[in-house]
Amino acid sequence: MIIHIGIDDTDSPNGMCTTYLGALLYRELSGVAEPLGLPRLIRLNPNIPYKTRGNGAVAMSFEADEEAVLAIKDTVLFYVNQLADFEHENTNPGVVFLEGEIPDELRDFSLRALREHVTIGEAEEAARRAGAEYFKFKLGRGIIGSLAAIAYPLRAFTYELLAYREPENWGKPRRVNLRSVFRADEWAYPFSYDNVDRHKGTVLITPHGKDPVLAGIRGIDRAKVLQVFEMVEFEEPVAFYQLYKTNQSTDDHLTAKRIGELKPYDSAVVRGRVAGEYWEVGRHVFFELEDGTGRIRVAAFEPTKKFRNYVRKLLPGDEIVAAGGVKEHEGILTLNLEKFYPVKLVPKVEYRKPKCPKCGGTMKSKGDYLKCKRCGFRMPKKLIPVEVPRELKKKIYEVPPDARKHLSRPLVLPGGEDKLLQ
Numbered sequence: 011m012i013i014h015i016g017i018d019d020t021d022s023p024n025g026m027c028t029t030y031l032g033a034l035l036y037r038e039l040s041g042v043a044e045p046l047g048l049p050r051l052i053r054l055n056p057n058i059p060y061k062t063r064g065n066g067a068v069a070m071s072f073e074a075d076e077e078a079v080l081a082i083k084d085t086v087l088f089y090v091n092q093l094a095d096f097e098h099e100n101t102n103p104g105v106v107f108l109e110g111e112i113p114d115e116l117r118d119f120s121l122r123a124l125r126e127h128v129t130i131g132e133a134e135e136a137a138r139r140a141g142a143e144y145f146k147f148k149l150g151r152g153i154i155g156s157l158a159a160i161a162y163p164l165r166a167f168t169y170e171l172l173a174y175r176e177p178e179n180w181g182k183p184r185r186v187n188l189r190s191v192f193r194a195d196e197w198a199y200p201f202s203y204d205n206v207d208r209h210k211g212t213v214l215i216t217p218h219g220k221d222p223v224l225a226g227i228r229g230i231d232r233a234k235v236l237q238v239f240e241m242v243e244f245e246e247p248v249a250f251y252q253l254y255k256t257n258q259s260t261d262d263h264l265t266a267k268r269i270g271e272l273k274p275y276d277s278a279v280v281r282g283r284v285a286g287e288y289w290e291v292g293r294h295v296f297f298e299l300e301d302g303t304g305r306i307r308v309a310a311f312e313p314t315k316k317f318r319n320y321v322r323k324l325l326p327g328d329e330i331v332a333a334g335g336v337k338e339h340e341g342i343l344t345l346n347l348e349k350f351y352p353v354k355l356v357p358k359v360e361y362r363k364p365k366c367p368k369c370g371g372t373m374k375s376k377g378d379y380l381k382c383k384r385c386g387f388r389m390p391k392k393l394i395p396v397e398v399p400r401e402l403k404k405k406i407y408e409v410p411p412d413a414r415k416h417l418s419r420p421l422v423l424p425g426g427e428d429k430l431l432q
């Protein structure tokens with residue numbers, strides 16, 4: 011029989027990682043049952059505030075003998091009990107088991123958990139209706155992600171190879187030969203991506219926390235991902251590694267909406283007009299966007315770095331398609347910009363001083379008058395409107411890799427523009 015297993019919310023900033031637990035389990039269970047494909051790393055709604063980093067849950071499926079099923083469940087619960095970080099208040103693990111086919115209704119639940127805000131109660135209700143068995147630890151919020159990960163329709167997917175550290179190295183700086191990462195990336199890009207940030211000259215495969223992950227290598231080509239892993243020179247032992255199939259970089263979270271419909275936790279694509287000049291608070295850049303149904307504040311926050319320069323070049327009246335997550339920021343509903351595409355740009359007009367009508371010299375402002383620098387001719391100040399080129403192109407602008415959401419599709423990948431240009 012087929013058994014699906016979902017695990018979520020076992021990690022915390024202090025050290026555990028659900029993918030680590032999932033990888034250990036996948037290895038262990040593959041000894042007693044036949045794995046059906048790779049384990050899945052499913053990212054859910056990135057705008058949920060209380061979530062552990064990245065909001066990722068893990069699911070895996072096996073073909074198992076009926077007699078083995080009980081032992082499989084025991085093993086999963088034992089691992090979660092042993093390894094989840096129960097100390098951290100925001101860590102509320104959940105485990106779900108489902109036997110047999112996945113009902114369509116559960117697929118819908120899964121997409122809701124990706125795009126909306128789902129409660130623990132709703133997850134319990136969906137699990138009961140689907141005949142799934144669930145186990146809550148502490149608040150058990152993890153059952154939402156566990157159930158959603160099991161049923162997630164992975165129509166579009168990418169891969170992430172996760173390499174793990176020996177426990178004695180957890181919490182110490184990660185040791186990887188940086189040049190080898192650049193070499194591997196040069197060879198595999200864009201089939202494997204996000205290995206490095208070429209503009210900044212930084213390596214992106216190594217996280218910075220106390221968790222057991224040594225490196226994560228992403229890609230759309232499974233063989234290329236594995237080869238990048240081979241090419242990277244690790245300067246500390248790799249305990250083991252696991253290839254995951256994932257909905258990262260799929261843009262699955264984005265849905266087309268009107269501005270009037272936007273609510274907290276949405277990830278949306280909207281089309282509208284820039285309603286006024288941008289303004290800045292601290293290092294964050296804001297502007298307002300409106301369509302026939304409403305108006306919303308749009309933000310390019312400080313971590314999006316040079317992306318903000320493109321936002322500053324927008325002018326009132328410009329029509330754009332904007333994609334991002336909706337959150338309340340200081341009590342105001344705000345679209346946190348991930349990508350934008352200028353559809354129609356208004357002409358940019360600058361007012362310039364005329365040349366001297368007498369000698370062609372340069373005029374200087376003197377109060378209400380203009381005075382020629384060369385011959386001294388004076389005339390009333392009348393400026394000439396000149397249309398100047400806009401500095402934005404008809405292309406999609408996206409935030410840099412280290413500010414990008416796991417789910418957001420990089421433009422370098424095929425289909426990276428689809429959700430905005432549909």
Ligand SMILES: [Zn+2]
Binds near residue numbers: 368370383384
């Ligand atoms: Zn003159």
